[in-house]
Amino acid sequence: MNTIKTILCLVLVGVFTSCSQKENTSITIKNTLDVDKSFETVELSKDDLKVEDLTTVGIRDVKSGDLQVTQTVDNDGDGVVDQILFQPKVSANSESEFEVVTIKGEEKPSSIEYCFSRFVPERTDDYTWENDRVAFRVYGPTAQKMIEDNVPGGTLSSGVDPWLKKVDYPIINKWYKEYVDGTGSYHEDTGEGLDNFHVGISRGAGGIAVKVDTTYYFSKNYVKWRTITTGPLRTSFSLEYGDWKAGESTIKESKIISLDKGSNFSKFETTIIGSDNISAGLTLHEKDGVVNSNKENGWVSYWQPHADSELGTAIIALPSTFLDSETYNVDAKDLSNAYANLKVERNTVVYYSGFGWKESGQFKNNQEWENYLNDFSKKKQTPLIVKINN
Incomplete structure (x- = not known):
């Protein structure tokens, strides 16, 4: 019985560790130019982020804690989202850190449909x-x-x-x-x-x-x-x-x-x-x-x-x-x-x-x-x- 409990605990630890790692996927974005960048669009796919559904993905600025404005795109028109887009602000010759989080629709930052x-x-x-x-x-x-x-x-x-x-x-x-x-x-x-x-x-x-x-x-x-x-x-x-x-x-x-x-x-x-x-x-x-x-x-x-x-x-x-x-x-x-x-x-x-x-x-x-x-x-x-x- 103790052996079964031990195995069960190890399995649960592995599951929680896996979930934690997936939840905490991070993105490092580096700007090597001597000018700031704020309107360069980053494109990320499901394979990039190792997720099955991009519609529940949020991207958070690690430093400020702010969720970024994102946009999902179905490029081939098959009804399945292929990419998620965002425009990070990265100062000249610097790096910015972001983390991938799971969010609900109402948590997404609102924005005008400028494009x-x-x-x-x-x-x-x-x-x-x-x-x-x-x-x-x-x-x-x-x-x-x-x-x-x-x-x-x-x-x-x-x-x-x-x-x-x-x-x-x-x-x-x-x-x-x-x-x-x-x-x-x-x-x-x-x-x-x-x-x-x-x-x-x-x-x-x-x-x-x-x-x-x-x-x-x-x-x-x-x-x-x-x-x-x-x-x-x-x-x-x-x-x-x-x-x-x-x-x-x-x-x-x-x-x-x-x-x-x-x-x-x-x-x-x-x-x-x-x-x-x-x-x-x-x-x-x-x-x-x-x-x-x-x-x-x-x-x-x-x-x-x-x-x-x-x-x-x-x-x-x-x-x-x-x-x-x-x-x-x-x-x-x-x-x-x-x-x-x-x-x-x-x-x-x-x-x-x-x-x-x-x-x-x-x-x-x-x-x-x-x-x-x-x-x-x-x-x-x-x-x-x-x-x-x-």
Whole structure:
């Protein structure tokens, strides 16, 4: 009997020890740059944390004791959460410690859904996305068909259209509602910003092209969309395009676009079949701005007068992907763009595209904008180091 009791006690000790170890999984996050980081998103999977269900996972700052704002993501749409996201604050050249805890839904810190995107059937078939700093939209097959059928109100473009917001709260639903019910227009600034950025058939701020000889070719509107996630830290979605021709080559294009809280740049993870290089472009509008590039930090930028303000747009990629840049200046309407020429590896290329509007108060001038580009690039080149202590 005593032997049985002893064995039972040992089993219980082992169980409790196992539970304790699982409950106390810790995460060490190291920032090796000499600048603070606060808007870099850390992605953790079930395998990383050795858990079966990420919906009950909380992440606590060991020093402050505060639960972090998190977001769970089902990347493949199968109904099972694949990742949990959070944005730790880590000072320059330092480490921060976090612990994984089990929480109930009501214990999760509340936060505004800053990062939002959706399909917009009430405005033809836009797909629009935003965070606390910027907003964008692209155009779908119905808008394309309207142009092809000479129906007013259509748009034929695979360019990316910036929406110049200057508030940190979400505006997409509000602006479209005012558009639909006639109580306002997002083409007029009533204090939140406006859409006065002309795209046409240009690349806007981040549309791609493939160059053959001296000509740039590009797709028409997207043909299929899927929302992946929205929430306080990230929105992401996928777009597919019909096959298109670049000279004699047939190009197959699809992409996952994501936008994280605190960033002026959307991430474009693009799948390309049919070309070893692509060119991500920025429209030159009236050609009265300044094109600059920095190969070391992998960016090309266009800072321009815009209405009664100023505006910067840019493409950023890792230097290993960034081949060079070109200012393509022609007489044809909307075909003049500044291009970042990027290398496609294993049918994939990743780049970031975004903008900074002087009226938003985020950037006073071109120098501040380019400082941000260099800072953004350095942070992408030197990401946070995440160590999980299971």
